[in-house]
Amino acid sequence: MRLAFADPRNMTISPLNMHFGQPAPDVSDIRPSIAKRGVLVPMLVQERFADGAVMPGAFAVVAGARRLTAAQAEIAAGVDIDPVPICILDPGDDAAAIEASLIENLHRLPPDEVSTWEAFAKLIKEGRTPQEIAATFHMSEAVVNRTLALGNLLPRLRKLYRREAVNVATIRLLTLATKSQQKAWLAIHDDPDQVTPVGQGLKNWLFGGAAIPTKHALFSLEDYPGAIIADLFGEDSYFTDPGLFWTCQNAALAAKREALLAEGWSAVEVLETGRSFDSWKHERVSKAKGGKVYLSVSQRGEVTAHEGFLTAREARRAQAVAAQMAKGTARGEEGRADPKTDRAEVTSSQQAYIDLHRHSAVRAVLTDHPGVALRLLVAHAVAGTHLWRVEPDARRAGSEAVAQSAQASPAEARFQVKHKAICALLGxxxxxxxxxxxxxxxxxxxxxxxxxxxxxxxxxxxxxxxGETLAAGSVEVETAGTFLKVDMGAVWTPDEAFFELMRDREAVNAMLREVGGKKVADGNLTEKVKTQKTILRDFLDGTNDRPKAARWTPKWLTFPAQAYTRRPFATAQRSRAVAPLLRGVRLPSPAATPPSTMAPAVDPNPAILAAQ
Incomplete structure (x- = not known):
């Protein structure tokens, strides 16, 4: 917003101003002051455009129509008026302009309800919600909705209401009437020989009459099994049995709904009988963009189709999705599916009710079928859900040498054979x-x-x-390995990486004692780690005149694991921690199970077969 001064002769009333298109307001109370001192309070304006370009010095007044009218009247009377102060709104901020005009008039003198409706309707069109309008003008939402309901009226009825030719109670009832009923009411109003229905009489005329005109029937009168009566002139006829009429009308209404759906409308919503369609709560949306059809049904059986509408929220959602699809198309990407604009069949609370009762029933029955439960559990572990976040162990090695050693181990080869067989089984x-x-x-x-x-x-x-989700370096590995009495010697032999990673001289000497005996270990106690590792390898390989040792597994790798020194060793600590848990544990006798349909995996390592 910018502050400036402007010549009143180059200013007009903006279409966004509440006084636009109305007779000039009475300004007799402010003309003397403006003639003497000029306009002191700034007017809220927007720049005027011609052929897309700004007209220099030309402005449209959004708020301040009375001040402008008074200033122009004094200029016409020959009074010299200084340029008036103005606040220039940013281009395109129409909603703010409408609000400013309405707020100014509300603080000065409450405008008539039709003028307020016009302003509210413009704000709705600019994207404001009834809740936001209520908060801006310190009104209850009910008052805003009641004002917006004037949009259901024919323009002539709004003019009559503005001139106070129709009272408030009557206009409220007419907002609930169909357009044809409003036209019929106006015809009665214009006929001096008829009494215009108002108040309770209007309510009975709109909703309470038992006579239902045959012209409102969606079905063929030739197929109607009930009685029909006509007036003396034969111009109008009526159904004598309302119940039978509604049975036939509802069946025809259902057929009409199906026909509209077949035409390609995204949805067809049939409103409750007597409920009017509030157009101001909806926005026009074409069939191609997901628009819906609303069928309103009056108490007298008249059906009105309101085609191509969405609620304001649904329309904004559809526009957002359409914009995303347009961006994707511009980038050469395939467009997404059509936006879902239908409201849900059930409320969120009802959906929770359904979900919880179904959940209770399924898990109660599931406890009677452990085999099915096992399959469901495994499926959750394989594919995951929002409650199951299972991941395979990353098997972080820390170095390339360790990674290669673990990948090349016979145990890993055995697991991969089983893994490939299971993957083939599940596709x-x-x-x-x-x-x-x-x-x-x-x-x-x-x-x-x-x-x-x-x-x-x-x-x-x-x-x-x-196996995939068992965490390396965990107590679970120690527990399972200890219980299963895993023989590491059957699936592991010392490799280059094992010897390369050994750095502790005390531990290496203890290993040398295991393989070569106490005399050899003590005799090399002060030797370098590298020398002791060489001697250890000679014993394991039977080289350099060393006797070949039998199959050897270092304490680090046995189940349970043990340390070679008194210093901390995490694996041994985990083994000691799980030992009490397994004390006295025995597997139950295995039940007879049908044989597996899988062919047994061919293990490439004979040592593994021997261990089995």
Whole structure:
């Protein structure tokens, strides 16, 4: 907003001003002051444009129409008026301009309700919500909605109301009437020989009459099984049985709804009988852009189709999605699906009610079917859900040498054979970890796949899943390995990386004692680590005249693990921690299970087969 001065002769009333298009306001109370001192209070204005360009010095008054009218009147009377102070709004800020005009008039003198409706309707068009309007003007939302309801009236009815030719109670009822009813009421109002229905009489005329004109029927009168009566002149006819009429009308209304859906409308909503369609709560949206049809039904059976509308919220959502699709098309990307503008069939609370009761029923029955529960559990672990965030162990090595050693180990080769077999069974990618592969259907799809497998195969899948998600360096590894009495010597032999990583002279000497005996270890106690490692390798390989030692597994790798020194060793500490947990634990006798349909994995390492 900018402050400036302008010549009143180059200023006009803005279409956004509440007084635009109305007779000049009475300014007799302020003309003497303006003639003597000029305009002191700034007027809120917008720049005027011609052919897309700003007209220098020309402004349209948004708020201050009375001051401008008085100043121009004094100029016409020959009074010399100085340039008037103005506040120039930024271009395009129409909503702020409308609010400013309305606020000024509300503080000076409350405008008539139709003028207020016109201003509110413009604000709605600019994107304001009834809640925002109520907050801006310190009104209740009910007052704003009641004012906006004047938009349901024919323009002539609003003019009559503005001139106070129609009272408030009557106009309120007419906002609930259909357009044809409003036209009929105006015809009665214009006929001097008829009594215009007002008040309770109007309510009965609109909603309470038992006589339902046949012209409102959506169905063929030839197929109507009930009686129909006509007036003396035969111009109008009526149904004598309202109940039978509504039965036929509702059936025809359902058919009309299906026909509109078949025409390509995104949705067709049938309003409750007697409920009017509030156009001011909706925005025009074409069929191609997801517009809906609303069918309003009057108490007298008249059906009015309001085609091509969405609620303001739905329209904004549709515009946002359309903008995203347009951006994607501009970038050469495939457009997304059509925006979902339909309101849900149930409320959020009702949806929660349905979800919780179904959840309770399923998990209660699931406890009676542990085999199904096992499959569902494995499916969750494989595909994950928002409550299951299972990830395969990253197997972080810290160095390339360690990574290569672990990858080349016989134990890893054995696991990968089982992994590939399970992936083939489930149709998963064998080159990736099984856990986290979200294929079509997610966890539900994996569950459906597992339901068709025998227990032995499901347990095999579970074993691979557990193997992938077992955390390296965890107490769980120690617990499982100790319980299973894993023989590391069957799946591991000392490799180059093992010897290269050894740095502790005391530990190496203790290993040398295990392999070569106390005499050899004591005799090399003061030797360098490198020398002792060489002697250790000679014993393991049977080289340099050293006798070849039997199969050896360092205490670091055995289950349970042990340390060679009194200094901290994390693996041994974990082994000691789990030992009390496993004391006295025995597996139950295995139940008879059907054989697995999977072919046994061919293990490339004979040592593993021997260990089995």
């Amino acid at each position: 998963a990618d064998p080159e990736r970890a099984l856990v986290g592969q979200r294929r079509e259907g997610g966890a539900a799809g994996a569950f459906a796949k597992l339901l068709a497998l025998p227990d032995a195969d499901v347990l095999a899948v579970a074993a691979v899943v557990m």
